[in-house]
């Protein structure tokens with residue numbers, strides 16, 4: 001698919017053209033989700049995991065106002081180090097393009113660009129959701145509305161309990177977004193395999209996920225996309241931080257945030273950084289492990305989808 005505002009790397013364009021699997025990756029996790037140098041190391045490693053699983057990685061960002069799909073080493077480094085790179089949500093995208101600026105794309109924005117590029121599967125760490133206290137603040141991530149309208153499957157480790165997981169699942173139900181536990185009947189909570197909430201749907205293996213996605217997109221009304229799906233893949237058992245251990249760190253981070261008066265788009269980056277500090281880096285190790293695990297599953301789902309379409 002070509003688009004006047006979009007530059008796909010030759011490797012990505014070639015793979016899409018030949019019907020080979022491609023997996024999109026976001027850049028907010030690089031610029032605002034992890035400290036340097038683990039951010040750029042993880043970005044490279046995750047691309048490698050996708051290659052080893054037989055797919056082509058396509059890390060997405062906005063650079064000089066262009067939608068970039070598939071980044072080079074120097075571009076990853078820039079996103080990892082340049083403090084001027086803003087986190088851009090879907091509302092920010094037109095302005096960044098018009099000004100010719102740079103932006104690190106959130107899950108929502110990455111989904112939008114992936115869809116424009118013709119990519120259907122996307123791996124990340126955790127998605128945004130309904131924040132605690134949203135009844136007052138109305139802070140609901142645009143990731144959820146984008147999932148309702150853009151035909152991309154997002155493989156994540158569920159949502160962190162810095163969010164209100166129950167309200168997030170309710171909101172996704174309202175928006176008609178399939179939420180599929182990957183081999184588990186409990187919806188995972190990012191650092192922990194358990195959340196206390198049941199996964200609305202369960203799939204065993206990438207082929208089952210791909211068949212569900214194919215059916216979802218075949219059921220789209222004329223002129224509509226069929227929307228996205230959330231594949232909730234729990235952190236590997238050996239890397240998890242059990243709920244009882246991570247909960248105090250999350251509560252501490254939330255109360256520190258309130259004391260500092262942080263809100264809006266700064267909420268998620270602040271909480272992620274603070275939890276790394278409070279856990280002495282353990283949450284970062286867990287975060288890296290779960291992203292790699294999601295990348296592997298996303299590559300398998302992308303491969304199964306291509307097989308169905310062949």
Ligand code: PSU
Nearest residue numbers: 028029033106107125126128141265268
């Ligand atoms: N969750 C993580 N790491 C992240 C994010 C979420 O574990 O880096 C980022 C993603 O880019 C996600 C964004 O789309 O935070 C959500 O931000 P907000 O809550 O402002 O929508």
Ligand code: MN
Nearest residue numbers: 139140141264
């Ligand atoms: Mn928000």
